[in-house]
Amino acid sequence: MRKIIFKEGMIMLNIGVDVGGTTIKMALVTDQGEITHKWNIPTNTDENGKSIVRDISRSIIQQRAAFNVKDSEIRGVGLGVPGFINVDSGFIYDAVNLGWKNYSIRDELEQLLSLPVVIENDANAAALGEMWLGAGKNAENMVCVTLGTGIGGGIIVNGDILHGISGMAGELGHLTVKHNGGARCNCGKTGCLETISSATGIRRMALEGVNEHSESLLYRLYQKEGDISSENVFNCAEEGDAFALALVDQAAYYLGSALGTLSVVLNPERIIIGGGVSNAGETLTRPLIRYFKASSLPRIVDSCSIDLAKLGNDAGVIGCAWLSMKRLKRNEFVHLSK
Amino acid sequence: MRKIIFKEGMIMLNIGVDVGGTTIKMALVTDQGEITHKWNIPTNTDENGKSIVRDISRSIIQQRAAFNVKDSEIRGVGLGVPGFINVDSGFIYDAVNLGWKNYSIRDELEQLLSLPVVIENDANAAALGEMWLGAGKNAENMVCVTLGTGIGGGIIVNGDILHGISGMAGELGHLTVKHNGGARCNCGKTGCLETISSATGIRRMALEGVNEHSESLLYRLYQKEGDISSENVFNCAEEGDAFALALVDQAAYYLGSALGTLSVVLNPERIIIGGGVSNAGETLTRPLIRYFKASSLPRIVDSCSIDLAKLGNDAGVIGCAWLSMKRLKRNEFVHLSK
Numbered sequence: 001m002r003k004i005i006f007k008e009g010m011i012m013l014n015i016g017v018d019v020g021g022t023t024i025k026m027a028l029v030t031d032q033g034e035i036t037h038k039w040n041i042p043t044n045t046d047e048n049g050k051s052i053v054r055d056i057s058r059s060i061i062q063q064r065a066a067f068n069v070k071d072s073e074i075r076g077v078g079l080g081v082p083g084f085i086n087v088d089s090g091f092i093y094d095a096v097n098l099g100w101k102n103y104s105i106r107d108e109l110e111q112l113l114s115l116p117v118v119i120e121n122d123a124n125a126a127a128l129g130e131m132w133l134g135a136g137k138n139a140e141n142m143v144c145v146t147l148g149t150g151i152g153g154g155i156i157v158n159g160d161i162l163h164g165i166s167g168m169a170g171e172l173g174h175l176t177v178k179h180n181g182g183a184r185c186n187c188g189k190t191g192c193l194e195t196i197s198s199a200t201g202i203r204r205m206a207l208e209g210v211n212e213h214s215e216s217l218l219y220r221l222y223q224k225e226g227d228i229s230s231e232n233v234f235n236c237a238e239e240g241d242a243f244a245l246a247l248v249d250q251a252a253y254y255l256g257s258a259l260g261t262l263s264v265v266l267n268p269e270r271i272i273i274g275g276g277v278s279n280a281g282e283t284l285t286r287p288l289i290r291y292f293k294a295s296s297l298p299r300i301v302d303s304c305s306i307d308l309a310k311l312g313n314d315a316g317v318i319g320c321a322w323l324s325m326k327r328l329k330r331n332e333f334v335h336l337s338k
Numbered sequence: 339m340r341k342i343i344f345k346e347g348m349i350m351l352n353i354g355v356d357v358g359g360t361t362i363k364m365a366l367v368t369d370q371g372e373i374t375h376k377w378n379i380p381t382n383t384d385e386n387g388k389s390i391v392r393d394i395s396r397s398i399i400q401q402r403a404a405f406n407v408k409d410s411e412i413r414g415v416g417l418g419v420p421g422f423i424n425v426d427s428g429f430i431y432d433a434v435n436l437g438w439k440n441y442s443i444r445d446e447l448e449q450l451l452s453l454p455v456v457i458e459n460d461a462n463a464a465a466l467g468e469m470w471l472g473a474g475k476n477a478e479n480m481v482c483v484t485l486g487t488g489i490g491g492g493i494i495v496n497g498d499i500l501h502g503i504s505g506m507a508g509e510l511g512h513l514t515v516k517h518n519g520g521a522r523c524n525c526g527k528t529g530c531l532e533t534i535s536s537a538t539g540i541r542r543m544a545l546e547g548v549n550e551h552s553e554s555l556l557y558r559l560y561q562k563e564g565d566i567s568s569e570n571v572f573n574c575a576e577e578g579d580a581f582a583l584a585l586v587d588q589a590a591y592y593l594g595s596a597l598g599t600l601s602v603v604l605n606p607e608r609i610i611i612g613g614g615v616s617n618a619g620e621t622l623t624r625p626l627i628r629y630f631k632a633s634s635l636p637r638i639v640d641s642c643s644i645d646l647a648k649l650g651n652d653a654g655v656i657g658c659a660w661l662s663m664k665r666l667k668r669n670e671f672v673h674l675s676k
Binding site for chain 1: 422513595
């Protein structure tokens with residue numbers, strides 16, 4: 001751990017906690033955006049994740065003692081969770097991967113830690129992280145799309161998350177992009193963006209088509225391994241394999257067109273692409289930007305850049321620390337004193 | 339004109355000015371949303387609309403004198419214009435219908451009137467009008483779509499217009515909804531929503547298909563009149579004409595699906611449909627809401643209502659008065675004193 005340097009006056013620390021399905025990432029971050037310490041604990045999803053909040057609290061108390069950080073130096077805790085939440089009440093309606101349902105997580109963690117806590121959806125937290133210290137630096141109007149197993153989105157307007165009336169704004173994975181004959185999505189609809197341009201979607205399209213492309217590199221790979229990953233698809237595309245290139249083109253077409261639509265709605269300064277699939281870099285972004293331009297407007301395209309995310313897996317925990325810094329600055333202890 | 343009643347303290351008046359291609363609508367509106375006086379003047383677009391601002395100023399000065407309104411009772415002027423503008427600098431880049439290009443309209447009108455002026459795009463002003471006194475009352479997160487010759491949009495987030503980074507947010511008429519084989523739009527692209535679900539789009543589709551439907555009411559009407567309006571299409575649909583119903587279904591499908599997409603991005607509390615085409619009422623909204631639901635998410639649909647606009651042609655001028663009340667409350671005379 002780097003020693004915390006006290007310059008003029010007190011340096012306040014923010015604790016970011018990014019709860020994932022297998023790991024909980026935590027970090028201490030100063031108001032100046034300096035990460036002074038990072039650590040992880042495993043996520044225990046037994047019995048509908050009932051020990052998770054206590055595990056988080058115990059770990060924070062241990063680290064605080066080990067590094068001799070005083071309570072008065074900590075502004076509070078920002079907590080990112082995968083699921084449908086109510087930011088104002090600190091309530092989680094549903095976090096499928098963790099087993100939580102209708103859970104007052106903020107109040108419980110506040111009582112355990114005697115620190116103010118603010119919660120946010122994990123994709124939104126990642127967007128805030130990129131805005132603060134990553135690819136979105138100084139962009140107050142931006143969209144962050146995370147391409148992983150699913151597709152998550154975070155929309156930032158005037159420097160903070162756009163939540164909408166019931167906290168569902170920016171559910172970009174569930175934009176209907178294929179109106180006829182689309183694959184079924186986990187959400188119950190068909191033709192969602194997530195069924196095509198996520199790692200899962202690209203793998204699905206590859207497996208569906210591979211036996212009709214016995215000339216392709218992907219076919220040979222499939223014969224050998226018995227499976228195809230989205231990474232395989234991008235690697236084969238980079239080697240010029242026609243079938244793999246067609247799959248990448250599909251994924252880029254639907255994502256690029258959806259981002260074009262999004263840009264006509266929001267006119268953002270920056271669109272940031274993150275998550276595992278974004279490791280494909282230009283192999284993905286080159287066709288994507290072409291399709292983006294085709295479905296946007298020149299004046300909007302001219303003032304918008306499309307960039308790859310910079311913070312990788314740290315985006316969430318950094319965004320959570322930002323939440324502590326910004327939202328608790330305004331509301332510090334207000335709900336505690338109620 | 340209703341007499342202005344002075345209750346407790348001073349009642350401040352706002353002047354709304356909605357500049358259209360043929361008429362300029364103006365109104366005096368109190369901070370409480372009471373319209374004390376409305377009037378119109380014709381729009382003189384001769385010589386690239388060079389006399390318009392002077393005409394507006396002269397008319398306001400006349401009315402102010404006629405009704406004995408003191409300068410100190412007027413908060414300021416909100417001005418709605420059809421075109422691309424910069425709200426902060428009060429500058430118009432381009433207002434095709436009026437002939438204006440790169441014009442510091444705010445500064446000119448402020449000098450002529452010695453009153454602070456705030457400008458806004460006309461579709462955004464109409465959205466603000468509906469939010470204040472119309473179908474959007476008390477909804478701080480809403481979308482207003484105006485279906486006329488073209489399609490305009492205004493997006494309201496947290497009680498004010500979403501402008502985006504270059505003032506282009508909410509250009510809903512130019513969402514690409516038909517990716518293959520769409521008609522050419524005025525903007526240069528093909529397949530824009532405006533080419534299908536506007537009055538012009540519905541008329542175009544009717545004229546393109548009418549000769550293949552000699553059994554239809556629309557065909558008979560076309561033989562008689564030599565033209566078909568979007569109103570004709572809705573009237574024939576209400577009488578059960580199959581061809582007209584198919585045209586309405588097309589318009590409703592693309593608009594409903596686009597609004598579904600929009601709802602997944604923004605999670606608005608209300609979507610308001612205005613403009614001439616919205617006079618079709620349920621003939622339009624019944625199929626539209628079905629397609630909207632199909633491309634949205636249940637949790638988003640549950641918290642969103644789709645309503646018809648209530649203020650008709652007054653929406654713009656009321657929204658302009660709101661601009662004077664809200665934006666000038668915050669910035670009154672700041673730019674004048676620079």
